Amino acid sequence: MPGMEVYGTEERKEVNDVLDTGALFRYGHDEIRKGMWKSKEFEAEVANYTGAKYAHAVSSGSTAVATLLAVAGIGLGDEIIVPPFTFVAPIEAAFLAGALPIFAEIDETLCLSPEGIEAALTPKTKAVLLVHMLGTAADIDGIMEVCAKHNLILIEDCGQAMGAFWQGKSVGLFGKVGSFSFDYFKITTCGEGGVIITNDLDIYNKIDQVADHGHTHEGNNRGMEPHHIMGFNYRISELSAAVGLAQMRKIGEVKANNQKNKVYLKNRLKEIPQLEFRAKVDIEGDSAATLNFFLPTADLAVKVIEQFSAVGISGAAYWFKNQYHFINQWDHIKNLSFPAKLGVHYFGAPQDYKNLQLPKSQDVMSRLVSLGIRATWNQEELEILGDKMVNAIKKVIG
Ligand SMILES: Cc1ncc(COP(=O)(O)O)c(C=O)c1O
Numbered sequence: 001m002p003g004m005e006v007y008g009t010e011e012r013k014e015v016n017d018v019l020d021t022g023a024l025f026r027y028g029h030d031e032i033r034k035g036m037w038k039s040k041e042f043e044a045e046v047a048n049y050t051g052a053k054y055a056h057a058v059s060s061g062s063t064a065v066a067t068l069l070a071v072a073g074i075g076l077g078d079e080i081i082v083p084p085f086t087f088v089a090p091i092e093a094a095f096l097a098g099a100l101p102i103f104a105e106i107d108e109t110l111c112l113s114p115e116g117i118e119a120a121l122t123p124k125t126k127a128v129l130l131v132h133m134l135g136t137a138a139d140i141d142g143i144m145e146v147c148a149k150h151n152l153i154l155i156e157d158c159g160q161a162m163g164a165f166w167q168g169k170s171v172g173l174f175g176k177v178g179s180f181s182f183d184y185f186k187i188t189t190c191g192e193g194g195v196i197i198t199n200d201l202d203i204y205n206k207i208d209q210v211a212d213h214g215h216t217h218e219g220n221n222r223g224m225e226p227h228h229i230m231g232f233n234y235r236i237s238e239l240s241a242a243v244g245l246a247q248m249r250k251i252g253e254v255k256a257n258n259q260k261n262k263v264y265l266k267n268r269l270k271e272i273p274q275l276e277f278r279a280k281v282d283i284e285g286d287s288a289a290t291l292n293f294f295l296p297t298a299d300l301a302v303k304v305i306e307q308f309s310a311v312g313i314s315g316a317a318y319w320f321k322n323q324y325h326f327i328n329q330w331d332h333i334k335n336l337s338f339p340a341k342l343g344v345h346y347f348g349a350p351q352d353y354k355n356l357q358l359p360k361s362q363d364v365m366s367r368l369v370s371l372g373i374r375a376t377w378n379q380e381e382l383e384i385l386g387d388k389m390v391n392a393i394k395k396v397i398g
Contacts, residue, residue, distance in 0.1 A: 002254040003182075003189030003247055010249065014038060014242035015389050024238050025213075026057075039241040043195065045248035047178070050170035051198035054204035057241055058211050061159040061181020063234035064194030065093040068131075071206040072155050072176050074099050076343045077381070078126045079350050081152075083112045084327035084361050085319065086131040089181075090157045091333060094129060098343030099127075100311055100350040103327060105360045108279035108291060110368070111138030114146045116360070122350065128154035132161035132171045134370060135187065135289030139280050140166045140174050147175070162188050163255045163287030165339035172197045177207070182244050187258075187289050192243035193236050211235060257375035258288035261382055265291055265371070268386035274397055291371045298366035300396055305369060307392040313385065315372035320365040327356070 018024065023033035026040075039057050047055040058064050074080055076098035082091055084103045094101045099143065102125065105116030110133045117128055128147055132138050147154045154175030162180045164171045172178025177200070180186075196207050209216060211234040214227035226384035236244075269275055269291075278292040295301040301318065308316045323329045334353040336344055377385070 002258060002373075004184060005374060005376045006247075006250050006254060007189075007243075010246040011243045014246045015239055018238045018242050026235060026238055026241065027212075027217060028220065030220070038234055038238045038245055042190075042245040042248065044235075045245055046195045046197065049248060049251060050197055051171065051173060052173055053199045054201065054207075055195050055197045056204065056207045056211060057236040057244065058194045058196065058234040059236050059240075060192050061157075061179060061183060061186075061194040062093065063090040063211070064179035064181070064196050065090045065129075065157050065159070066096065066206055067210050067234055068095055068155050068177050068179050069097045069099065070158070070210050072127060072153050074127050074153070074155070077347050079122060079124045081112065081117050081120055081125060081128045081339055083131050083133075084356075084358055085110065085133060085325060085365055086157070087159060088324050088330065088333070089159065090129050090131055091247050091330075093332075095338070095342050095344055100344055102350050103353075103356055103358060105358050106363055107139075107360060108276070108294070109139045110134060110136075110278055110364070112143065113360075114139060114142035117143065117146050117304040118150075118154075118322075121150060121152075124350075125150070125152060127155055128175075129155050129157060130175065131157045131159070132164055134278075134292060135161055135164055135287040136278065136281050137161065137166040137171050137285060138162045140171075144174060159194075160186065160289070161287060162186065163251055163289070165256075165285030166282050167285065170197070173199060175198065177203050180326060182240075182247070186245040187254060187287055188244065190240040190242075190247060191238075193240045193244050195244075214373060242266050254375045255287055258373045259283075259286065261375070261377050262286070262288040262291050262373045263380050265373070265386055265389065268390055269293060269393070270389055272393055272397065277391070288373055291373055293369055294364070294367040295369065295397075296367070301367050301369050303396040304393055307396050308369075308389070311388050311392050313371075313388055313392065315374070317370045317372070319368060319370060326365055327358070327361075 043055040082101040104120035107113035156178035158171040159181035210231040213232040276294040
């Protein structure tokens, strides 16, 4: 979780700028803000780092995904392909938008696979909500090909993938629009926040308006701005943006350290021939936020996790059993439980959610062990950790 690891004086300085002026709101109030526009600066940093033409900050990665769907035209009754392995936010966002999520298979990339998407298509499928999991880009080439072939809108939830690039291009720029989360657990954090990126001016204008009750942000009289479309309050506060700004200035260094530490640990694990690693990783583009490997069986994966815990290795995850990241634990979703009527209640589910057959995803996830990489490990800590991991795995595998 490098974002929180590297929090320090730079973040405090940016926040104090805002506290000193009291200009907590991102729009207007020019007379008190002493020329400081933290949200705008934060967006400029994200645009500069990702290479996006436009970036817009919002209150969270979740509201960012809600915005993505709206501006991509995904709404009531629209079928949209989603993965069974993801933080649950994009699935919730799809349901809350009135859309009808269709779960497709992931593969050893830990993201939707092109074959999985193709197998799940129906004549009504409108879009693919691709989630780049655990800091690394999905199989972009294959997925773009399928989307082009079937005329599907590609939307990218890069909530976990700030810093991830595919052949030199940032995630979030392959489809119509993409978004990042800056919550407390991410590689760049501002406590709570999100950023949406796009190269399309028309889409950007819609994002700007949807995220602020339709405000067009023209002129200097907020109450008299024209409004063409409806929106809602997904705004970020200047305080959060100030932290995000400082964090974005650190991502290059964080990513470089992550990569160095990940390469070391991965090389150590290569001593164990029974392990396989996440597929199709663009090593240079990897944010290296996590190291992911597969055991030959689910039973061995569980035992490795138990052994890691027994020897005091922290930051290891068995996502297969996680309540919020894997479909097996999503009874609330399969039961379509929500206090109000959603599109899916009206139209009916596009799949039998309670009897979904996703054998590839089950196999991949049940054998997966993940480790969060820290940017601040020193060489000695790394070596101790490498020894512990190798010994723990060897003890389990025999
Ligand atoms: C892939 C993905 N999308 C969206 C989100 C939601 O982000 P937030 O927690 O900032 O609302 C997350 C958060 O973990 C995520 O992992």
